[in-house]
Amino acid sequence: MTVLLTIGIFILTLLLILLRPGGLHEAWATVIGAALMLLTGCATFAQAVAVTARGADVLIFLFALMLLSLLLDRSGFFEWAAIRAARWAKGNGRNLYRNVFVLGALTTALLSLDTTAIILTPIVLSFVRRLKLRPLPFLMACAFVANTGSLLLPVSNLTNLLFQGSFHFSFAAFALRMLVPQVVVLVLNYVFFKYRYKKELPLHFDIETLPQPMEVVPDRGYFNMAVGVMAGVTIGYFAGALLGVQPYVIALSGALVLLGYGLLKKQIGFSLVKSISWSLFPFVAGLFVVIQGVENLGLAGYAARAMVSVQQAPVFVQLLATCFGTALGANIINNIPMALLSISVLTKAHAPDLIRFAALIGCNVGPNLTVAGSLATMLVISTARKKGEDIGAMDFFKTGLWAMPLLLIGTVVALYAVSFLF
Structure with a gap:
């Protein structure tokens, strides 16, 4: 009965997240699932407190990144960067596509894929419309790069x-291990899309319809401070790794400095607090409890033993199997619950770091097949729909059916090659 209840609650939670009946928010889905796990005894209150406490660093980091992203947005930084990228294209549509891709990759790497989905996507869509270009190629670029550009840094x-907190990867070691795979997957993604949409990207567009970059900046002093803080935080991540300072401390410090300066210069108000996606915190905490209930069944142990049994296979085969396995799971149940399940299995199997990184690649790059595979993809599509544009689920699937295997294989090859260095 416990097995049936646990699996039933887990499936119900996933369906509520993916289908959102009656417009139900994703946070309510996981809170309902967590409450059912506790009420039925599939997970205990002590376990819920413990698993949430273990993820406290992750939740603080999420808060810091969201606050920093919002403050940068208020400075005009993202709109300035988007217009600058368009002007650097010098009227060439294909160069513009490349620049948007690079901008999305940098935003994702330094400020998280959710920033690309929520903040950068509507800005890109706005200036693409102003330039009278077809939006679909640029929306697909935002949706894909939010996933494929998210390998480089823990942030x-x-x-x-989640992987860094569970396996205690240092910030610098994580970045070094993922640098080459990140570059490879972005190049493959860009080349594939450039070929896929070559007929829809114009050779020329009228750049004069765009304002000058600094015209969209409300206050130059606050803008300069925002750029300085962003640079300081980025450098601080790596310096902190050498000094033993946790990345969330650096991100939160930078956000608070910029917040204080913005309040002092009267460029922002306390109403900014309302713009933070507070619902993400109960969403993640509820998901922790739901996954804990699934782990209590011992299914992770069976999966771990199966993983151990194939460790006699060549390392490259193990990497491919792990990567494609987690990618398939992410497209079915969403990449965040898949990541939590993967962490449990990898821990019980005592999997080496190389296999752990392969699983993470599957969770990050893999969910480019179904629109429900990644929360970032869902956010891009939701943001676009609010602006009157849409990416159909079948269009996304058809593109992903060709792109995803190519991206995964290329990234795994890069990871395997890097393993000889680290």
């Missing part, structure tokens, strides 16, 4: 934070 993706 780039919630799944990265």
